[in-house]
Amino acid sequence: MRKAPTIRDVAAAAGVSVSVVSRVLNPESGPVAPAKRQEVLRVIDELGYRPRAAARELSAGHALTIGLVVTDLSNPFFARLADRIVWEARSHGVQVVLMTTQEDPHLEADSLDTLLDRSVSGVIATPTGGNIEKWRRLRDLGVNVVFIDRAIEELEDVDVVSIENFDSAQRSTEHLLSLGHTRIGLITGPLTTSTGSARLNGYKAAHQNASLPVDPTLIRDVPFRGDAGGGAVGSLLAMRQPPTALIVANTAQVQSSVRRLVQMGIDIPDELSLIVFDDNPWTELTTPPLSVIRQPLDMLAVHAIELVLGRMHGKLPDGARRIEVKADYLPRNSCAPLILSNAH
Amino acid sequence: MRKAPTIRDVAAAAGVSVSVVSRVLNPESGPVAPAKRQEVLRVIDELGYRPRAAARELSAGHALTIGLVVTDLSNPFFARLADRIVWEARSHGVQVVLMTTQEDPHLEADSLDTLLDRSVSGVIATPTGGNIEKWRRLRDLGVNVVFIDRAIEELEDVDVVSIENFDSAQRSTEHLLSLGHTRIGLITGPLTTSTGSARLNGYKAAHQNASLPVDPTLIRDVPFRGDAGGGAVGSLLAMRQPPTALIVANTAQVQSSVRRLVQMGIDIPDELSLIVFDDNPWTELTTPPLSVIRQPLDMLAVHAIELVLGRMHGKLPDGARRIEVKADYLPRNSCAPLILSNAH
DNA sequence: TACAAAAGTGGAACCGGTTCCACTCCGGAC
DNA sequence: GTCCGGAGTGGAACCGGTTCCACTTTTGTA
Structure with a gap:
């Protein structure tokens, strides 16, 4: 039960400052001399260093995580949907926290609170239809919400992906x-x-x-x-x-x-x-x-993920999208x- | 997109120090005068304050989260299992991060790394059979691992829940x-x-x-x-x-x-x-x-959760458990x- | 050769919680 | 009246990253 190395351990072992290590970790954030970069990478590999997600989240203010809120996984429709979403999310380096509502607005409300505590940067959900204010608050707090399969009419400014x-x-x-x-x-x-x-x-x-x-x-x-x-x-x-x-x-x-x-x-x-x-x-x-x-589940999942990630990276214009995919x-x-x- | 209140906001508004607020939040951690406790609770409610999970995790060194690693959710067996596990976990205030392996040891290895980064305190998994060293390392790092449905013979000291x-x-x-x-x-x-x-x-x-x-x-x-x-x-x-x-x-x-x-x-x-x-x-x-x-899925899920949470709280004796439930x-x-x- | 701009670096503050510790009160025992 | 112990409190360090900023070293250009 030895404890894992931190960024300071790496910095010390590589003979550089933590700033340099951090910049190696996040290439966009600043320049590093090629030789030092090599050395740092070597030490990281040698020590088996991995950055702690919690620290990163705390600093960034939000997590590379999305919440998936569905009714229940016993329903094969949601199960397959969840499968695709987890898969798509993973390929973008995003983790999925799963919550089920059993169609109960109270459980849904609970789930939203929990996801908020976790500072998720997005939520893909099949809303029960209740909690309108809560959904709105979530979005106002900067969480990217995408409804899938169902919409809530009162929330015109939330993205929706559904079939025709x-x-x-x-x-x-x-x-x-x-x-x-x-x-x-x-x-x-x-x-x-x-x-x-x-x-x-x-x-x-x-x-x-x-x-x-x-x-x-x-x-x-x-x-x-x-x-x-x-x-x-x-x-x-x-x-x-x-x-x-x-x-x-x-x-x-x-x-x-x-x-x-x-x-x-x-x-x-x-x-x-x-x-x-x-x-x-x-x-x-x-x-x-x-x-x-x-119902083209793959398409639903792909669009939902693209919307959430797109908004996370600010690559999407303002204004809610309503995507309807064709069902054969x-x-x-x-x-x-x-x-x-x-x-x- | 106003930002959420922090513990210091609460402390200031209630006219106490952050230590007191923290002790109100975690009753076990120290005494608080009844009157102040009331006041703090009132302010918390008024401000809609909720502790950020990331900060707590960073400080605690581990998250109130477990990883669920299954093959894929298209398989109704795993879907229903996941459904039960998410449900049971929620009733214990624990969130579930879901990962799928598609029976591919590489994806499994990836998942384990990610879960480690997230400092999950437990993992419930249907192992592919590979990554023996990785599983062992995970356990050595203090993560409570429970295999469900399948076992890995080489890992005698990991809990297993399966059917007969x-x-x-x-x-x-x-x-x-x-x-x-x-x-x-x-x-x-x-x-x-x-x-x-x-x-x-x-x-x-x-x-x-x-x-x-x-x-x-x-x-x-x-x-x-x-x-x-x-x-x-x-x-x-x-x-x-x-x-x-x-x-x-x-x-x-x-x-x-x-x-x-x-x-x-x-x-x-x-x-x-x-x-x-x-x-x-x-x-x-x-x-x-x-x-x-x-296969009595409910029993598999319940036992798995109980094992993980029991170990998390140190309430279980040392030594791996092997639970086999009867299948009708x-x-x-x-x-x-x-x-x-x-x-x- | 001189000087500005760019590349590279480290120190330190910060994110928002938890926890240790020192300190002040207070009541009870002697 | 003194001493002791525990309740109650706040200050400050700490968890492990990111980022801003000041500083030094190159590099490029006139």
Whole structure:
């Protein structure tokens, strides 16, 4: 348990001052004679010296660290997102402190405080929708905030990276309409979230373009967590005029929805056509493989990191960016024309 | 972008010295008159003061942070594990810095250096198997290391939390043997990993107890990442005498293995009985639902956190702990007696 | 050859906490 | 009344980096 060498140890061993060592460590900060630089580097290597992050942070006032705040990692969507973000961050020499909110604004508030204590220079988050003042304060304190997947309307001046929610929902709905379905169920997140409302609007727009009325009883805006998706499936199929097609428009709800469909022994696509949001690896392992909206996670992660790092280095113009990346519709075998459905 | 108050601001506003404020912040560190304590707390609240973590770390020499080093979060096993660990850590006021290794010892080495720079007080890791000296050095520098899921044999004095690998493999094998199968394929991780070899040994022990020979051509020890699992499935089923049952003994390989089986149109369980390690949520969504060895993630996470925090607070006796938690066999519908297989 | 500009260097303050130590009170024991 | 011990307090050093500034040595140019 010997203790690690400090910059002063290095300076002494190399016969120079700490300033010189520091300048070797941060080449931009000043000139060093080539010979001394060599010597210092040699000593650093010999002693196995590594600068302590805490000291650097204290002096700099901020850490080369970003906070990642997501709902929970059990959700494969967030897990894969986190995976990419950690990966991208690492390649830029930035560490990631991970916090989960379980969709609870109190836990979210707590997380923000903690991240603030840590002087993180950026935060990538899927906001719960609460804590508006806290988010604003965070940004006012100089922390670069990027929302990913969801936005908070009240915070117009925060960067957002999301998929084309409106568009994807509209296209899925149109696809089902083109197959002859007119009663299309929609399971989506709370309408207070930007994703929930945008996807509902896309669904409505598709109906409008086809001059079809929207039956509000076919729409279920339910909580993200727990078995809300399964419950919604149950109640939709128990209707007197149940839908002949279903869009599960939120990743968090897909698992419980599909589980319920399997439990109920619903025949897909003959009894029900199904499109789900997000292409988890297992969606092609079900019978039949599911048609999905594939969210380009890589793009979400890359843009989010670029925004955060860009702002950290002051390389981005003022004004919030809103980046929407395209989500593809990936047809597999869970959708069928309505005619076939009737024939069944 | 106003700057946050420091401990000296608080001291000035409360009309006391910084020492008093510090003692209010850390009650164990000395006495404070009740009246002054009240006043200081009031000022802290009024100013919204929060101690900077970096300053505390610099002074203390270590951070209230642990590193979590896993292969990658795309693997649901690690994702759920990380979820639990972050959760448990938070409830103890500890933050988690996340790093992924992609099973690459170089990336692992990098991660360890970074964590060292950050003065983390503990690391929970799924080691790649390399970097033995580096792990040892980390521990010698006073960082509490706990390996989870896997061990490194050479590092006898590091705590390990894992499932009963030998036992689970033995029991799955015995179950399949009891169904009449004699040619049981085994897909597992590299034998250089502790899980790989323990599971193979359990498989062998079951054969031995049943006085059956082990056919080494039925065993595939393949890399964790990529499509190695799928490849192994392909080569096993292409044998002249293919197995009638298969155990996929590693979480990371289950997805690619099952995908290949689905692609090949193998009828489970009629053509092939299947047991896979770890109960991902989707394993019950396949046709048929898969019989699994369920790894008690919660227990792994809880034990790992308790070990790390216990050591951090010096509350644990010397000497490495090896904790093995029981993994249940959860029968669903992917295993059938051999007789039926033949009838098919 | 002279002198200004640039390169190179070290000392010391600073970031914001924690902790050691010296010092002042005060009450209780003798 | 004296002495002792503990509660309560503030000053200052310290953790390990970064950075500003003053100073010396080169280098380049007229």
